[in-house]
Amino acid sequence: MKTWEEASKLKKAEVILIILYILNAILDITTAITTKNAAWIVCGLLWGAVAIMKYYNSKNENANKVLIELQEACIKSQESIINALMNETAVEVEISKIKVPKNFSKPNQKKMRKKIQYYRENHKFESQIVIDLDYNLLDGYTSYLIAKNYNKTTVIVKLKKKIKEEQ
DSSP states (O other): OOOHHHHTOOOHHHHHHHHHHHHHHHHHHHHHHHHTOHHHHHHHHHHHHHHHHHHHHHHHHHHHHHHHHHHHHHHHHHHHHHHHHHOEEEEEEEGGGOBOOTTOOOOOHHHHHHHHHHHHHHSSOSSOEEEOTTOBEEEOHHHHHHHHHTTOSEEEEEEEOOOOOOO
16 A cells, blocks of 8 residues: 555646746746836736645645545445444345244334334335344344235345354
8 A cells, every 4th residue: 555645646747737837936026026017926926826726736636535545445344344243144035934933022012103104104114124044033023024014025134144153
């Protein structure tokens, strides 16, 4: 990876343009002195200001590009870490294949009404349905019940893969 100085360094074309602006400023100020015309001094100062603005603008643009690249690299790294930690994949499955364990109890009516209202307003489940590789329901029982109630044949679920236990 490049160092910050290398990554934010000005390109040759930018450096040449800034040098031309400075030379123009020097030429205008020299002309002002030799002709004793104050208008040339103003022009020279303006060219100097343009050179300074071009320098800082170019440095800022290059630095922003570097920062965006670094940010994108960090985001990709974070996503891969999160995916590895969660060890889950989103898939579409037939709802009839999902097995509800017997230890799942019927949710209270207030909670169920709140989840149904959310589904009606947002056209999506408030909670993700999570199953294992054997289609056993692990989480999202209320969402599963809503899908059944609305006669959905398939749903998008998080497929949680079992993490291999170390021996």
